[in-house]
Amino acid sequence: MTVQPVGRMAHRTSTFRAWVLHLLRLAILAIVVLIISWKAELRSQQRQATPAKTPELLQVQPYLPDATAWGGVDSQTGIQSLINETGNIVGHAAWTSPIADDIVGFSGPTNVLIVFDNDLILLGLAILESQDTEDHVEAIRKDGRYRSWWKGLSWTEIANASNVDTVSGATLTSLAMAQSVVTRLGGKAPSLKFPEEFTAKDLEEVFPEAESFEPRSEERRSWIVFDKSGKHLGTVLSTSPSADNLVGYQGPTETLVALDPDGRVLRMAVRKSYDNLPYVDYLDEDWSWPELFAGLSLEQVAEYDLEAEGVEGVSGATMTSMAVAQGVIKMAQGSVAPQKQEPPSPRLWNVSSVPWGTVVVLTIGGLIGSTRLRGQKWVRIPFQLVLIGFVGFVQGDMLSQAMLVGWAQHGLPWKTSLHLILLMIVAVTWPTLSRRNLYCSHLCPHGALQQLLLPGSRRRRSLGKRANRGLSLIPNLLLIWVVIVAAGGLGVSLVSLEPFDAYLFRIAGWGTIMVFLVGIVASLFVPMAYCRYGCPTGALLELTRRHGRSDHLESLDAVRLLLLAVAVITAYST
Ligand code: SF4
Incomplete structure (x- = not known):
């Protein structure tokens, strides 16, 4: 019989204990996510199931x-x-x-x-x-x-x-x-949101060569268009009222659709929108967007499946442009015979929507981060520049609390953001499997930007021990706030808690831009200042990390338990 050396036995026991403790730690985090998800589902069911009760007499x-x-x-x-x-x-x-x-x-x-x-x-x-x-x-x-x-x-x-x-x-x-x-009261007001009369000015965008028009139908907002000689040029249809309740970022949009005399789409143009103006303007700047449905009949538009066709919307105004496209489809569905409306086939994935450029860059980041290449400056710095420029500023593909909470509350967007889901899985599992936080060290554009700005000894300022300890609490405190907002269903936006939306600066709010600027300026003097003293996403990933002393209770266990307690208390008290 072989006798195991005492040291090796002790090591095995410690490794086993570390795994058990770590799995318990992950289970605590998973329960917090489940509570957020369960509460969101409950709120949604309550909203749907609550019958309109008879009002109080007092009202x-x-x-x-x-x-x-x-x-x-x-x-x-x-x-x-x-x-x-x-x-x-x-x-x-x-x-x-x-x-x-x-x-x-x-x-x-x-x-x-x-x-x-x-x-x-x-x-x-x-x-x-x-x-x-x-x-x-x-x-x-x-x-x-x-x-x-x-x-x-x-x-x-x-x-x-x-x-x-x-x-x-x-x-x-x-x-x-x-x-x-x-x-x-059973009324048929065509549209209170877009009640404006159609005028010759509206023709400029969709039928520049038209001279006059006349209403085609009182039921639907549509007009027949003629040129100078009275020749029939085509028809203009409005997506209102069919699409009045499709909201982009902040509100619905009325779109005009021009059809040729054979009933085929020529182009579309936004007529009026309650959405954020910058986003709406981006639609005009994208030369291909107005002709998304060009050449299709109304029947074909009614059956158009945006996901299957790989339509991703206009960069920087995705939600507005997708709401516009869905509005045109909805209007077309209302215009054609009901038997021609077929629901799109249900599919779990939509590989065609995956931005493969991002996947390639992140895969390279994973390779660099998990091999000796990470020590090579000539590899690391060019990669960081690509990460910041392409994944950050062009694609805006970053994990954030707003995104993760949205997923916990409404489910994973398999069809539209498969690459981000895979990124999240890698970010969360890697620290457990390899003990390294791969996302923060090699895949996060904001982390890469701070690494490039690392101050030399001249610029570097040191914070005292106390200040360091106090400031280090901030990311975890923000994480607790995120759990309160998410579990309690408070209608508070989490976007401005982090700087990541600032990479899409054309659509970023001032809150996000301020967090970005303050964090970056601080990083010029204190190494990785935002990561260390401000980032709740980094703090969350740190909670999933296994390390050499995982077989003992640690101070972060208190944070994990606190998050669980906050989730339970918030869920039961709201
Ligand atoms: S701590 Fe936050 S900002 Fe820093 S690398 Fe991680 S996720 Fe990015």
Whole structure:
């Protein structure tokens, strides 16, 4: 029988203990992610399952002070009567949810109470609840004018209304509310969001050679176009109202689509948008975008599968451009016979959407980081420049808290961001398998930028021990804040917590740009200042790292347990 040397036995025991402890550490992090995901799912289910409850009498009484109880419901219209103490009907009320729940302002629908007198003349409106952006809803509540929109008009007159007095700064939310009321009352207002008359100026973008036009249909916004000699040039279709509820970054867009006399698409152009203006302008700058559907019939547009065709949108304005393209498809689907609408085949992956350039650069980074090449300056520096320039500034492909939380809450975007999911898997598993944080040392453009800016001995400033210890807490504190926001479903944007969006500087907000600038200036004097004292993503990856002393409890275990406690407490208290 072979006798194991005591040292080797002890080493094996320690390795085994290190693995068990480390797997427990990963399990804690996984539970935090599951809690965030479970809470997001729960919130979504609650939103969908909550039936529109009958409003409180208190909400109706400002308009019907004599009402003391709810009466019967009209089976045809769903409108509910209100009765006084003697049982006489004093008025009626209806609310817009769930009938108008698909009408969204900036980010969600608003349930509006509609109160009528006995002759079905409107007494006033009230906001019951809203899933729209809080600031906008608050602005409308404060403004208060919406309460008397259409006051004194009959049910039928409101159902045919075509304009309202909107609240500036919350135009889209006001319009969505108004449209919800019109829809609830069975109206067919073509579009309150894009009510502008079509004019000759609109022709300039889609039919520069046209001279005149006439409406083609009252139901749909479409116009027949003629040249100087009266020759039929084609037709212009508007994506409104079909696409009024497709939101890009911040709002819907009305697009005009030009068809030739044979009904084939010539080009498209944005007519009006509530989205962020810089993004909308990018669509005009991309010469190929207006002709995305060129040559296709409306039937073919209706069946167009953006993913299968590998359409990625306009760089820097992906969400706006994809919402525009989906809007055109939706409009086409509404224009063709229902039997021709076939849902796209379900697929888990969409390899055609993978930016292979990013994959190649990151694979090279992985090779450099896991071999002796990492010590070679002549390899490392050119690679870092490519990483910063291409993966950072051109592609903007970086892991961030905003992205990871979005994935935990809404699922992994297999079809659109397969490469980022693979990057995340590598970033999270590598520190466990190899004890090295490959993402931070070799794949993160912002880390590479700070490595290039490493201060020499002249510029370098040293922080005292205390300051160093205190500042090192910041990334973990930010991580705790991220868990509170994510588990609690607080509507707080995490984008400006980190500098990564600043690489897409054309769309970056000031918060992100400030974090970028402060971090970079600090890195000129203190090596890797942002990574060490500011980055929650780096802190998260550090929590997944196995190292030589993983067989013992360590200070980061307290952080892991704290994250778990914060997730549990936040989840149960919200
Ligand atoms: S710590 Fe943050 S900024 Fe630094 S390399 Fe890691 S992820 Fe990038």
